[in-house]
Amino acid sequence: MIDEKQADQMQLLEAYRKCCQTRDLIQAAFESAYEGIVITDSNGFIMMMNQSYAEFLGVDAKEVVGKHCTEVIENTRMHIVAKTKEAELAQVQRIRGGDMIAHRIPIIQDGKVIAVVGKVLFQNARELHALSAHVLRLQKELNYYQGELLKSVGAKFSFDDIIGNSSKIRSVKEIAKRVAGSDTTVFISGESGTGKELFAHAIHKHSHRKFGPFVRVNCAAIPETLVESVLFGYEEGAFTGAMKGGKKGKFEMAHQGTIFLDEIGELPLTMQAKLLRVLQEKEVERIGGMHPVKVDVRIIAASNRDLEQMVKKGQFRQDLFYRLHVVSLHIPPLRERREDIPLLVDSLLKMLSHEIGVYVSGVDAAAMNALILYDWPGNVRELKNVLERTLHMKDGDLIQVNHLPVHVVKGGTGNPARYSLKEALEQAEKEAILQVLKAADNDKIRAIQMLGISKSSFYQKLKKHQIKI
Structure with a gap:
């Protein structure tokens, strides 16, 4: 039987063993750090220095322990930080004829400095300049590729590109700017050549979707037999000549962006019904597909035809007309x-x-x-x-x-x-x-x-x- 005294001794031994493990782990991490590290006490005397920093200074890491930091490290401020209690971050320090970049951080306990940690970030300031240049180069590359992406799938024009100071054009621009920030469906009417597409670009570019795709569709230019596959896509094998793997339609391409349906009055009635379903359900169904595909798309439509008259003549669905005319913009003729x-x-x-x-x-x-x-x-x-x-x-x-x-x-x-x-x-x-x-x-x-x-x-x-x- 183990008595109470032996149990206490075993607990103490286990605690000691764990402390030793923790110490060894900290020591290993301290020594294996790529950056040079030194720790001084509150008076500036060196308590620890890792091999990386010792090699940089050209000293023996064990022999410098107990020496004052000013005897070992050129232009050091470790002892000053111990007195000011103020951390000095990313400071330039001249050592052995070169400039290095270092942190000096006080360790405070119960309001008193018990130690100061010094860490070398860059052994030579040229390393910092090289890294900075590399980051700038990468940023330029990123900006370039983002720009190229937006050129291919993004809007090209902003409200600044819409020229005019007349009261009519200013009024339309003001309404367009107000509605741009929402996901509301917008219908743009106006004669041919008035700039309906320009407004669609600007609305997208002024919206929270501006980094998403801006997909333009000229409904009048698509043959009636291809409208469904162009807008909604198709699955592999859906029809003779269908691409392997199928193909996304324009709505899927515009996911998380904006689709601009120009000359929407030219859509066949059958496609108007399917478009209405997209507006209501926010999903599309590919030709030959088994399941609908969810799409997050803002719709901007335009026409130079009088859709209201087309509704009266049975050429345009009334329910689709009202779904599109949530906000209407009329671009005045010149x-x-x-x-x-x-x-x-x-x-x-x-x-x-x-x-x-x-x-x-x-x-x-x-x-x-x-x-x-x-x-x-x-x-x-x-x-x-x-x-x-x-x-x-x-x-x-x-x-x-x-x-x-x-x-x-x-x-x-x-x-x-x-x-x-x-x-x-x-x-x-x-x-x-x-x-x-x-x-x-x-x-x-x-x-x-x-x-x-x-x-x-x-x-x-x-x-x-x-x-x-």
Whole structure:
């Protein structure tokens, strides 16, 4: 039988054994550390130094124990940290003609410093610079690949790319910005060329999904027989010619991002029903698939057709119409925001000059008047095409009226055949001034700035055309 005294002795021996194991483990970790480590007492006398630091200093680790740190370590501050109780992190210290980077950390117990731990982070500051350069290089590579990824699957345009200061375009941009932050379905209406896709890009880029994919689908460009496979994908063997392993549809590609369904009014009624199910159930079913696939997608749809009239004619599902029209944006045609034309011309000319390498210093007043007066049935897209053609036709540094297409110069008069070129220009000038004055709320200073002419020239033209303000 083991008596109580023997049991206590056994417990003490077991506790001692565990302490020794812990000590040996700490000692092994201390010695195997790659970084140099030294520990001093509260007075700066060395208690421990690992082999890595000893080799760096060129001393014997055992012989330095008990010596004051100032006798062993050049420019040390271990004893100072013991007095200040303030840690010194990532500090430069000059040793043996080189700069190293070190931590000095006080160990405090019951408000008193009982030891100070010194740790060498970099034996030479050049190691830090090399590591920093390596991290910067990796960051640049990461930024590059992120940029390339966003170029291929992300939105290209932001709200800053939507040019215009007219009240109509500002109002639409403001609503679009407010709705961008949510996952609400957005329907964008407007004539061809007004910039519906530009708004879809900007809404995605302004949303919390901006790092997710932005998938564009032109519904009018997909053959009716392929619409389902393009939008919802298919499984292997679903039909003759199906790819091995199947293929994801556009909705799966847009997972955790945004899908932009342009010209949605061109979708067949059968596909409208399946699209409605995606909106309601948030899942798609591949052709030949056995199970639906969950998708997290924000939908932005657009059309230049009057979907409400299509609903009345039975060409568009009423239930889908209401599901899409949660928030509706109508992009005004260019003829309803003529005051934006000078800004658009300036922006487009800069972009086109960069793209095709043909530069101009600007547009003269008569040519700008003609551009402002023209109705632009093709809107901004047509304006861009006309300017690109004009860059190739010009014979100087300034775009003039004779460089513009005839239909643009005469198209704003209402009856081009009635006028000679001179008469058409004068009429265009008068109409342009009237339009600008209306846009500027008869503010003469604003009108002069928008027309890009001098004050004296402005008043001469008012007198010539008998315009009274």
